[in-house]
Amino acid sequence: MDQPILVTGGTGALGRVVVDRLLGGGHEVRVMSRGAAPAEQPPGRGWATADLLTGAGVDAALRGVGVVVHCATSASGPKEIRAMRTLVDAARGAGCAHLVYVSIVGVDRVPLAYYRGKLAAEGILDGCGVPSTVLRATQFHDLLRVLFAMAARLPVMPVPDLPFQPVDAGEVAARLVELAAGEPAGRVPDMGGPEVRDAVELARAYLAATGRRRPVVPVRLPGRTFRAYRRGGHLAPDHAVGRRTFEQYLAEHPDPAGTSYRGR
Numbered sequence: 001m002d003q004p005i006l007v008t009g010g011t012g013a014l015g016r017v018v019v020d021r022l023l024g025g026g027h028e029v030r031v032m033s034r035g036a037a038p039a040e041q042p043p044g045r046g047w048a049t050a051d052l053l054t055g056a057g058v059d060a061a062l063r064g065v066g067v068v069v070h071c072a073t074s075a076s077g078p079k080e081i082r083a084m085r086t087l088v089d090a091a092r093g094a095g096c097a098h099l100v101y102v103s104i105v106g107v108d109r110v111p112l113a114y115y116r117g118k119l120a121a122e123g124i125l126d127g128c129g130v131p132s133t134v135l136r137a138t139q140f141h142d143l144l145r146v147l148f149a150m151a152a153r154l155p156v157m158p159v160p161d162l163p164f165q166p167v168d169a170g171e172v173a174a175r176l177v178e179l180a181a182g183e184p185a186g187r188v189p190d191m192g193g194p195e196v197r198d199a200v201e202l203a204r205a206y207l208a209a210t211g212r213r214r215p216v217v218p219v220r221l222p223g224r225t226f227r228a229y230r231r232g233g234h235l236a237p238d239h240a241v242g243r244r245t246f247e248q249y250l251a252e253h254p255d256p257a258g259t260s261y262r263g264r
Helices: 015-024 058-062 077-094 113-125 141-151 169-180 199-210 224-230 246-251
Strands: 005-008 029-033 045-049 067-070 098-104 132-137 157-160 216-219
Touching: 005 015, 015 029, 015 067, 015 169, 029 058, 045 058, 058 077, 067 077, 067 169, 077 098, 077 113, 098 113, 098 169, 113 132, 132 169, 141 157, 141 199, 141 246, 157 199, 199 216, 199 246
Parallel strands: 005 029, 005 067, 029 045, 067 098, 098 132, 157 216
Antiparallel strands: none
């Protein structure tokens, strides 16, 4: 590709891996972040300081860009929607040929406010005038590890009585790079981790990997949202295409103190 690929949220848990894989594939990359550019940039990587919520710097960030991989996210549904509208307006004005968006499996089945924002953001792409591709993925290994690290601070480790299908962020990044290099395809098949497993089992795997001992107590949470989770609304068992298991991920991330997660 002659034009650079812009990655929003290019310093986040997913975005930075997408950036690395694009660079490794010989693509010119422009990272968009609210922070200032680091003092040194690797060859092929540019930087754009911009804010999708205020719109500051966004038009300049997209100038000359051919493809956008939208990895930036917000824990607030309304902010997710506002950011998508800002990005779509700028991408349309810049004449971008392709916008790739990573969403979450179950945004149309689990009545979580954050998920509703992601679903609405997907809807903004429909008929917006910018050719697009949407990939929904299950929860990342990184997220579960952070949740378990927080719960393990207590003498007794509470975990939700729910199944999960964690997927490796690196594998999702590789799929996003593949999609960015191809033609716009609308919503593509979901991407799930290799196994659907109970949270208690995953929590015990975390404890074993970090050398901790805690009683693990399943907690059955009430409400419509958790009923939808228990029904598997956030799972994609028919699309278990990920290969890296939670244990394999933990073997390479042994630090039990990491309790921060910069989302997708």
